[in-house]
Amino acid sequence: KNEVEQSPQNLTAQEGEFITINCSYSVGISALHWLQQHPGGGIVSLFMLSSGKKKHGRLIATINIQEKHSSLHITASHPRDSAVYICAVDANRDDKIIFGKGTRLHILP
Amino acid sequence: DTAVSQTPKYLVTQMGNDKSIKCEQNLGHDTMYWYKQDSKKFLKIMFSYNNKELIINETVPNRFSPKSPDKAHLNLHINSLELGDSAVYFCASSEYITGDTEAFFGQGTRLTVV
Numbered sequence: 001k002n003e004v005e006q007s008p009q010n011l012t013a014q015e016g017e018f019i020t021i022n023c024s025y026s027v028g029i030s031a032l033h034w035l036q037q038h039p040g041g042g043i044v045s046l047f048m049l050s051s052g053k054k055k056h057g058r059l060i061a062t063i064n065i066q067e068k069h070s071s072l073h074i075t076a077s078h079p080r081d082s083a084v085y086i087c088a089v090d091a092n093r094d095d096k097i098i099f100g101k102g103t104r105l106h107i108l109p
Numbered sequence: 110d111t112a113v114s115q116t117p118k119y120l121v122t123q124m125g126n127d128k129s130i131k132c133e134q135n136l137g138h139d140t141m142y143w144y145k146q147d148s149k150k151f152l153k154i155m156f157s158y159n160n161k162e163l164i165i166n167e168t169v170p171n172r173f174s175p176k177s178p179d180k181a182h183l184n185l186h187i188n189s190l191e192l193g194d195s196a197v198y199f200c201a202s203s204e205y206i207t208g209d210t211e212a213f214f215g216q217g218t219r220l221t222v223v
Contacts, residue, residue: 033152037203041155043144043152043201043212044154045153084212086212088152088214093219097199097217102212
């Protein structure tokens with residue numbers, strides 16, 4: 001079993017829909033990252049969380065440390081949001097990042 | 110089978126030295142990357158490279174240079190190491206096609222400059 005699990009693996013939605021991507025982890029962490037990778041390969045950091053909730057534009061990220069779960073929400077989704085979204089955690093045990101396998105999001109116009 | 114492997118996992122060295130971190134991927138991907146995890150834990154891209162094009166983040170000092178002996182390898186060479194270079198460095202690869210891509214990361218190399 002992977003230590004960082006994302007769901008769904010693939011998601012196709014219509015423009016304007018509210019999107020939720022989930023991430024569950026099984027190790028102790030100091031922080032959790034949400035990353036975005038666009039077609040063409042480049043990866044950018046969206047959020048880094050250690051507790052609570054963060055918001056940036058139409059993106060919202062939440063984390064529940066007790067439940068070892070995080071969600072990434074996209075409001076009023078747009079075709080330009082189409083990308084692979086990756087959850088990654090800073091594991092306490094060896095201070096390394098453990099990456100999820102990503103969620104491929106496709107927003108239809 | 111490890112998809113993206115980096116060596117060494119830990120590297121401690123003195124200021125002024127020159128060192129290399131190796132990265133190999135067995136996925137047949139065309140594009141490889143180097144990322145630096147900074148002191149605030151954010152991942153910052155340093156280079157992306159395929160067999161046609163090297164894209165350099167302009168904020169990366171020219172003491173850092175990627176070297177690719179073949180498509181499966183992208184090594185990171187660092188000259189005249191400085192204390193501020195201490196960080197965790199991640200290698201990644203992806204299939205460079207138009208449309209959906211998925212990145213695979215190595216386990217990281219913790220570089221400590223003393």
